[in-house]
Amino acid sequence: MSLILNIIWWIFGGIFMGLSYMLLGLLMFITIIGIPWGRAAFNFGLLMFWPFGRVAVSRAAYNGRDDIGTGTLGLLGNIIWFVFAGIWLTIGHIVSAFFCAITIIGIPFALQHIKFAMMAPMPIGKVIISKDEARAKGLY
Template sequence: MRTIGNLIWFIFGGVMMGLAWCFFGLLAFISIVGIPWGRACFVMAGFSFFPFGREAIGRDELTLNEDIGTSEFGVVGNVIWFIFAGLWLALGHFVSAISCFITIIGIPFAIQHLKLAGISIAPIGKTVVSKELAAAARQAGAQVELENIRAR
């Protein structure tokens, strides 16, 4: 089912938004300073091309370790990202979601566009993994938090 959903998604709009992510990624790489943003763009472009069965998750939630993208520097990076590219990508996904909501068949695609619009606002510090791996990472994080509470 994921494969069929991804194929239909790719043909009917996913390719356009994925290319938009690639465009902003190329602009970021051209500037040299924007290479971290460009990397995030290409990760999210792959997600935008084929989103079904995958999920964006914070790297700190996945690895249980903070890195530069999940620290305060990541917050600053996300603010800069939002100003230069995030707003435009989020608007693109939002407009695509509205056009998908018009038909009943398009509702699952509209929901994916809305998820991608949210990710467009702040992609720094996130990575894309399978839904199963994301659920396992969240479970492991909850287990660690529970152990920390019990240790008090």
């Protein structure tokens, strides 16, 4: 079922949002100092291409310990991300959600865009895992 939903997702804006994340990640990698943000953009870009059956969870909860991206530096990184990329990606998800919600078949995809709009401002310190793995670890 998730394969069918992922294919339909591409039609309802997933391809454009995934490419947006990838383009931002590429631009961040070019700057050298933006590599940590570029890595997060690529991780979320891959999630945008195949979102059904996968979730983003905190790395601290997943690993059972804090690391450099889940503490104060992660918060600072998320603030920088929000200013340069997060706000624009959030707007993109909201606009995509609006257009998906116009059709009945697009409503589940609109809800998915809204979920991503809430995650787009703060991707640093997250890891993408399958829903089954998240359930097994008690994270979903």
